[in-house]
Amino acid sequence: MAMVQDVGEFLRLVLILVLIPLVLLKVGRKASGNGAGQLRLPPGPWRLPVIGSLHHLLGKPLLHRAMADLARRNDAPLMYLKLGEVPFVVASSPTAAREILKAQDVNFASRPWTPTLRVMMADGKGLAFAPYGAHWRRLRKICVLELLGPRRVQSFRRVREEEVARLLAAVAAEAAAAAAVNVSERAAVLITDTTVRAMIGDRFERRDEYLEGVTEVGKLLLGFSLGDLFPSSRLANLVSGTARRAEASHLKMFELMDCAIRQHQERKAASMDRGGGDDDILDVLLRIQKEEGDDVPLTMGDVKDTILDLFAAGTETSTATLQWAMAEVARNPRVLHKAQAELRSKLRGKATVDEDDLVGVSYLKLVIKETLRLHPAAPMLIPRECGETCKVLGFDVPKGANVLVNAWAIGRDPGHWDEEEAFKPERFEGSHGGLVDFRGIDMGYIPFGSGRRMCPGVAFAHAIVELALAALLYHFDWELLPGGGELDMSEEPGVVVRPRKDVRLRAVVRVPPPRAGEEGAARRCP
Template sequence: MLLHLGCIPTLVASSAEAAKEIMKTHDLAFCSRPSLTVPNILFYGSKGMAFSPYGEYWRQLKSLVMLKLLSNTRVKSYKNVREDEIALMIQTLGESCGTTVDLGPILSSLTNNIISRVALRRRLEGPKYTKLLHEFMAALDVFDIGSYFPWLSWVDHFTGSVRKAKKIAIEFDEFLERIIEERLNKKKGEDAESNEEEDFVDILLDVQKNDTTGFTLHTDALKALILEAFAAGTETTQTALMWTMSELIKNPKEMNKLRRELTEIAQGNVMISEEDLEKIPYLKAVIKESLRLHPPAPLLIPRISTQDVKVMGYDIAAGTQVIINAWGIGRDPASWEEPDEFRPERFLNGPINYQGSQFEWLAFGAGRRGCPGIQFSAPVMELLVANIIYKFDIKLPNGIKNEDLDMTEAFGFTINRKFPLLVSVSPRF
């Protein structure tokens, strides 16, 4: 479908065939990003990985992130952080037994704690930080008119969206400046924690100081990468977890099947460990099925064509913005039998993996601009869901039947639940 959003022609792809042509066959022609007002403000002129245009700078940045921050070895090194934080969350749920619990804040706190410990080696807690992160994500939900109607850019100033984005950017910048200054001072001192596991800030500062590849990591780019870790790592993982728990609660048969598999693998142990995850295929199927129905970013991040190209017989001009409708593709009856039904079994023994090699399932995108954090977020989701289902019986409060759970979605850059997920939790043993 071709739309005209102001002066920007916009191609919307809502089928696996179209997505494959854009993200594989013609990936190079479609792997850049449009220049958007609010992301430019929030991410230091779009100097991070998510919104920066395709080119040598982006390629160098991606290489840095994949080799230094998100390699298999690095991700595995944060195993203790994941297990510690999930154990603490399980303890919190256990202390809430007998009461009605809102899972949203608990899951949000968990994902935030994991990201902050990995990025900064400490938790970032408190209402001020939570409010700032919420405002940051809310700013990304705003449709900035000036990016599409340049002659109406004054409207963004009139509505306050630009002013709010600049205010949030300044507050986050002050926070990041304090973090960097604190870390640099610690590195200079005799009490440098050389024996501790390096966090993201340590790694990026070392690259900035010692890199010999010729790529200069400026401080603005360093800050943009840290911001992306918080914005993407916290919000998308928390959203995915909320929908997975919602689907399991709404579908008790599937929840019980997963619990039986978990109980068999656990063999009486107190917790499910990361080593157990590869032995639990139904768990992975549950999460993939939830992500099919509820991709955290339903329209992915827009792309823009850098050259004239032909897609499915149609001529697409250079400068056309491209939106991949991952939500629609995941529910397309041409690709999925009974597409609106929650059926994890469809992913058992199938070819679909997290890397986006099958284009009817695009929870993490695909191609050059696919999500680089797959290896980081997948074990968090799997380990958390496994232990909640293994440790607790979860039902809706006040006698509400599980199948009557309201699954209405809320508008936004990420696709959250419209209503809180209130549950009653009781221990299984």
């Protein structure tokens, strides 16, 4: 999530800042004025007229780190900022997160609809950004019961195992050629193909185009464009150009979804000729969309936006998690060898790793937990909106404020974690650590959020990450590249935070994987 989308926008922002002295001559309010009357707002950094707290974030594209630093310097586990015209409240401690995500969850269950989001959601609301209400509740129920529940996730086991086999074959070929393995690229291909097959029953030949579109959507929906921070200003909207980008992106993504649906329909027609096949997620949504008599009908736009939401959430977050996990074990040989020893002792030379093998594997699960503590894929989660003015930790949170929960800062809170910057999977062992999981119960560990708007795809994401990581560690030894020094662990700004540079490692085959077949190749859309 970058404060400034590109250099051009940065220069435009500088131009606006140059005009501020002229604006100040006409502004009669005090610098600390916030329009909130007698509300007792949470503490925060000092503000300027017009731009509010924006100057504290310029030049700091990693928002989760910038917010954590501001909260620390202002001793504000619950912090107030005014970014342009928009009030923000940021929770950076387990106690503050518990108030927002659990104790007063209903009041914070909606999403802020920025001008950009309104353009992007013109034809359907989807799930991730739908306002809290009957429409969202129905979509959530469909996702939990029919799309992403345990039975549905289990039904995609064959897809996961086939795609992991393809991954292993590709890595084995690179290892045989003594070539560096680009783990980042391999992870992206694996997660994308697995997710798309679960969604539409086939690989998507326009995968790279689709991934570029998803990246653009992420920048637009949760980026801090001038138009979103100054929604009443036509000039800010014109200068930022975000509305034009949003409309172009919306049209492009819907065109890609039309292509995916046509591909899906052709595949279903072919499978019916062969006696039918298993339902995928799009099958379920289309069936529900056609059902009559529901008080909250789904439009075709809702179906497309829901698939887009599930696809983006399923690919971006899982890809980032697998990259960070491989980077951390490679730079922590003790952890790598311990995880490998457990897997190889259990499998005893077995030719492949399947999901049944992972039932009794414990240390690998701790590695994934620790990866998500240090590197939550969406470090600021997704913004919420305060429905009605309320008290949190004794402070007033005004109605309409954008509310952010800094899961990254909470996962590194020294008051909650010992040696908070160290990669130590063992911290999740024992009577307390063993009870900490992904369900959002322990507010010191919320990589997927908590409460009503918690990510519904946890089981779906965890299944592919766990199988892929187990297979990579079982079949190969991993080393840093000769002469490459330490891995670059810096972060790429975005809604989902990945390593800034591709993770490249040397792989050595220890248990040769079988060769993967080529079944299921994607067809080109007409």
